[in-house]
Amino acid sequence: MKKEHKHLTSFKSHLDQQYGQRGTIIREEYEEGFEAFKLGAMLQDLRKEQGLTQEQLALKCGTTKTYISRIENNASDIRLSTLMRIIHEGLGGHLKFKVDILLK
Amino acid sequence: MKKEHKHLTSFKSHLDQQYGQRGTIIREEYEEGFEAFKLGAMLQDLRKEQGLTQEQLALKCGTTKTYISRIENNASDIRLSTLMRIIHEGLGGHLKFKVDILLK
């Protein structure tokens, strides 16, 4: 496999522990890395947790598997509105931002 | 004033309490709202906390006060890369995402 998704396994086991409970909130936090921007990995993880194919996800949020693939592989920048649409309509999720600033 | 920034005051007082400390991390969390998307308000708050004008901020991150104004007033969608540039280079901050999903 070309790509590695570091926190997939740990997150997966966490999911497994909670599996069966209803109404459980998954919180997947993505911290922007120093080198590369791996939003794609987060989206791919979330999609797989829900057992969706790229095509199924694409259908839910009105795009194509082609585009989902590009996003997951960080092949393109992405608009905020598009990111939110994928998370909302595609994954049924809720996006939050946090900004940390070190005061001088 | 046309716009209101609800959490500016509370955040401001919190800042005032901590003022003078060095190395303190401000965590401004923005929860995407139901109705409208107020990323602009968050960015404006953060800018003002640092005592920057739109023009000063624009200089630091290689854009114009015109553009900063448009973003703060949610007059335009924004690319992720641009958002990150403003937060990094303009505000010296660090952006994090979180996705909450309610399991079915």
Next chain:
DNA sequence: ATCAAAGTTAGCTAATTAGGTAACATTTTG
């Protein structure tokens, strides 16, 4: 090994952001 499903890549086009300049409006300061 073969077939089908899933994922990736390549073009092209249309829609939208980002950059630039200038004019206008609002707020602050003296």
Next chain:
DNA sequence: CAAAATGTTACCTAATTAGCTAACTTTGAT
């Protein structure tokens, strides 16, 4: 009030995303 600083809006252009189709590749199942 007057002047300066700050912020907003308008318009245009260039760069980039998003959408679309099709071909190619990889993975998984039988």
